[in-house]
Amino acid sequence: MTLTELRYIVAVAQERHFGRAAQRCHVSQPTLSIAIKKLEEELAVSLFDRSSNEVITTDAGARIIAQARKVLDEADVIRNLANEEQNELEGAFKLGLIFTVAPYLLPKLILSLRNIAPKMPLMLEENYTTPLTDLLKHGDLDAIVIAEPYHETGVETIPLYDEPFFAIVPKGHRFEELDSVSPQALSDERVLLLTEGNCMRDHVLGSCTDLAARQKITGLTSTLQGSSINTIRHMVASGLGISVLPATALTENDHMLFSIIPFESHVPTRRILLAYRRNFVRPKALSAIRKAIFSAQLSGVSFIQPNQD
Numbered sequence: 001m002t003l004t005e006l007r008y009i010v011a012v013a014q015e016r017h018f019g020r021a022a023q024r025c026h027v028s029q030p031t032l033s034i035a036i037k038k039l040e041e042e043l044a045v046s047l048f049d050r051s052s053n054e055v056i057t058t059d060a061g062a063r064i065i066a067q068a069r070k071v072l073d074e075a076d077v078i079r080n081l082a083n084e085e086q087n088e089l090e091g092a093f094k095l096g097l098i099f100t101v102a103p104y105l106l107p108k109l110i111l112s113l114r115n116i117a118p119k120m121p122l123m124l125e126e127n128y129t130t131p132l133t134d135l136l137k138h139g140d141l142d143a144i145v146i147a148e149p150y151h152e153t154g155v156e157t158i159p160l161y162d163e164p165f166f167a168i169v170p171k172g173h174r175f176e177e178l179d180s181v182s183p184q185a186l187s188d189e190r191v192l193l194l195t196e197g198n199c200m201r202d203h204v205l206g207s208c209t210d211l212a213a214r215q216k217i218t219g220l221t222s223t224l225q226g227s228s229i230n231t232i233r234h235m236v237a238s239g240l241g242i243s244v245l246p247a248t249a250l251t252e253n254d255h256m257l258f259s260i261i262p263f264e265s266h267v268p269t270r271r272i273l274l275a276y277r278r279n280f281v282r283p284k285a286l287s288a289i290r291k292a293i294f295s296a297q298l299s300g301v302s303f304i305q306p307n308q309d
Helices: 003-015 018-025 029-043 059-081 102-116 129-137 183-188 199-207 209-214 229-238 252-256 283-294
Strands: 093-098 122-127 143-147 155-169 242-246 259-261 269-277
Touching: 003 018, 003 029, 003 059, 018 029, 093 102, 093 129, 093 283, 102 122, 102 283, 122 129, 129 143, 129 155, 129 269, 143 199, 143 283, 155 199, 155 229, 155 283, 199 269, 229 242, 252 259, 269 283
Parallel strands: 093 122, 093 143
Antiparallel strands: 143 269, 155 242, 155 259, 155 269
16 A cells, blocks of 8 residues: 555545546556556455446545545655755645635735745635635645635634625615615615625625515526626626625725615624644745735725734
8 A cells, every 4th residue: 555546546536537536646547547456456445436427435435535635644744844944935835715705815915925925826726615625625725715604624714804894886876875774774675696605695694684584685696607796796886786795895996886885883794714724734834825914905804813813
């Protein structure tokens, strides 16, 4: 049994396809298949059910592969311990971000990171929370930027900042006459939200309980494809309805497209977190990412200092 064979079976389990797993491991498919067959013979157990078009992990295989992931993680720890003199701030850092954070954080984060860790380029992945978590746990990402609530076994989190939400309304809307608006007032409006499964949609509905209870969301909202704040911005500007956006998604020139109305007391907010595996072996790199986010000068957010939470 070798670490290479363990990497092969983990790749097949993730890809559910021998060809794609071979490409991921940068070997030919026959090389990968022969190595896995050799391991199965050594263990006297079938790791994969190959009878269907999609490769499925057997019950025994699932347990063995879960342990293989742990072994590979520990091997990474050993490799880094053997090279303690290596600069943790050199080499790519694999960072994942949820869709509703990435477009607004990344431009400023990258500029900030150039000064803090100029030899640490970012490999980026934008996705929903669940896929990002899977990639993090499998070692395909070093850290992810997500929103609360978030609880995962084996994953640690660092609170980064709290971000308020604002109501946006078309030009000429009656809310323009108000200094602020209550979350309850939204329940009588046509409110455009992101598609189901997006955590920002859940934040808005969780804060605007009357809106969630009355379910006055248009059919168009439920058929929006993907996770596009930009699409919603333009629909509001066209007069289709109103919406709720986080502070970082608003720019100085937005007043030309629509009006921005703050909420009254008990302002809806979301907390953004940096999540990483408990045994992550580049703590200085992780600290550099956090420092770069703090230096990014995001508009309208309240950064959380280390001793604050």
